[in-house]
Amino acid sequence: MCACAWRRHAFTAALVLAAHLIKVLSCGETGSGGRLVKRYVGLYTGPYFDPSAPNNITAQLGTHAYLPCKIRQLSNKSVSWIRRRDAHILTVDRFTFIADERFQAFLVEATDTWTLQVKYVQARDAGVYECQVGTEPKMSHFVQLNVVVPKIEIMGEADLYVKAGSTVSLKCVITQALEEPAYIFWYHNDARVLNYDRSLVEIRMERIAPDTTVGNLIIYNPRREDSGNYSCSPSNLDSASVVLHVLSGEQPAAMQHGNAAARPVAPLVALLVALHAALALLQVLLCHDEDEPK
Numbered sequence: 001m002c003a004c005a006w007r008r009h010a011f012t013a014a015l016v017l018a019a020h021l022i023k024v025l026s027c028g029e030t031g032s033g034g035r036l037v038k039r040y041v042g043l044y045t046g047p048y049f050d051p052s053a054p055n056n057i058t059a060q061l062g063t064h065a066y067l068p069c070k071i072r073q074l075s076n077k078s079v080s081w082i083r084r085r086d087a088h089i090l091t092v093d094r095f096t097f098i099a100d101e102r103f104q105a106f107l108v109e110a111t112d113t114w115t116l117q118v119k120y121v122q123a124r125d126a127g128v129y130e131c132q133v134g135t136e137p138k139m140s141h142f143v144q145l146n147v148v149v150p151k152i153e154i155m156g157e158a159d160l161y162v163k164a165g166s167t168v169s170l171k172c173v174i175t176q177a178l179e180e181p182a183y184i185f186w187y188h189n190d191a192r193v194l195n196y197d198r199s200l201v202e203i204r205m206e207r208i209a210p211d212t213t214v215g216n217l218i219i220y221n222p223r224r225e226d227s228g229n230y231s232c233s234p235s236n237l238d239s240a241s242v243v244l245h246v247l248s249g250e251q252p253a254a255m256q257h258g259n260a261a262a263r264p265v266a267p268l269v270a271l272l273v274a275l276h277a278a279l280a281l282l283q284v285l286l287c288h289d290e291d292e293p294k
Helices: 003-026 253-262 265-291
Strands: 056-060 065-072 079-083 088-092 103-108 113-118 127-133 139-148 151-154 159-163 167-175 184-188 201-209 212-220 228-234 240-247
Touching: 056 065, 065 079, 065 127, 065 139, 079 103, 079 113, 088 103, 113 127, 151 228, 151 240, 159 167, 167 184, 167 228, 167 240, 184 201, 184 212, 212 228
Parallel strands: 056 139, 159 240
Antiparallel strands: 065 113, 079 088, 079 127, 103 113, 127 139, 151 167, 167 212, 184 228, 201 212, 228 240
16 A cells, blocks of 8 residues: 555544544433433533522422422433432432332433422422432532421301301411412312302402412301301312301300300409499598598
8 A cells, every 4th residue: 555545544534533532522422321411522520510500499388399400511420319318319310219209300401400300299398309410429419398388277266156048258268378279179068069059159269468368158048958067178288177057046156155255244344343442432431530630
């Protein structure tokens, strides 16, 4: 082979090698396990966590929480999510290693973010979660999950006494809520209350403040058979209940109890007035004794 041909083959081999090197540094290739590995132009310094990613996430009870872990220059390194309170490995890459199916990890390639999704968040899910990169030594980023538990109550006493034929208004108040419930269902003795006939029953829901929602159940002309347990059940939240007593003609028991509790007040006031009068009379007598000549 002449010197010119040798130089031509050497130059061609150099071009092929350079093209392959450029592809390795700048293009996506399939790495071990068939996973797509991202390559980089220039000096590769290894994975690092993007400091702009949030490390404090707040979610409401019953909703979905998303914990982000933004990793630059990850290459072919694996990513694990670990629950710190019990050191339980939840996920490795896209594989889940916990029986609780509410946990799942997924990659958003456009932002280099491995996100841990926690579905239907429970109060016990609150705590610290570790995003760990499989380097040597390991790299970790910690995310705090806060769970907000809304407060639910039906206004008034636990037992409500009304007269037949009057109008009953039950108000279910949900406070400390980050999100408005999708719905509020009402139940009467475990059977759902429907407002097909608005001349008998009306159901309303209103967001009165950024963290407060009020559900209203109005019962027109209640009868004795309308008595029983009423509960309001917002979406993904606990419920609150009240017992309704519809009375026909007789005085409501709550009023009787209230009157019985009020009766001792009158004798007490009379006793105080009598004591005050006695003290005033005693003061007059003492002053009269002092004024008499000795």
